[in-house]
Amino acid sequence: MTEYEKIKKIETSVGGYFGGYYQVGVDLENNLVSWTHGGEGELEETVHRTIRLATGGKFVEQLETLDLLNWEAEYVDQGIMDGTQWHIEIVMDGHTIAKHGSNDYPEQWGEFRQAISKIARKPFR
Template identity: 40%
Template sequence: MNQDYNNIKKIEASIGGYFGSSYKFKADLVNGHISWSTEGEYFEPPIILNMDAEGITLVRNGLRECNILSWDKEYIDHHILDGTQWSLEIQLSEKSIHINGSNAYPPEWKKFCEVVRKLSGKPFD
């Protein structure tokens, strides 16, 4: 499983709902780029950051700590119709993994949001 985290090429995550802002985060671990953007009520200009090899290692370690490669494919609270939807696309060397949710989250979700916040310097929740 550790090797799988070294095979992550890109990760794209988004979160938002009908009201408020929506956030998008992308990390390209091949070219060393991070981007963060927002849409909606509280618009901010997008940011793009560059990472060196040490930064890419920090991203991989953060994703490993969140255990994202073991998350279920879907987290849905069927009792709430509106609210917050999120998605995660992970591109590995050999395949892509798509995970999404609506008003329900994996146990490590808050830790994942904190990793994104540390990397981008911007909110993601």
């Protein structure tokens, strides 16, 4: 079993002062996805859905291709005060790995956002 196959859940969020925020939870043990968007003076919207086991497996393969577990713990651009913040929590057997950033991103960030949008069937920007 690879380290990626030990992932039980991914919780991720992205947002900033302008544009509101997005939160997505992917529960691979129970095959559930939750998506929330809020901010911008609008009411918060939340959607829950079930995913197929195969969909969860493909998602884990994408995370491995993106080398998610080996991303740095922190990506911060000190020169920008306002902007976009993001956070990822990876729940595994017995521990949680956290990654976050402020106005700076790992090289694979765009592909990660696409993978999250695809599994949630909703935007994650």
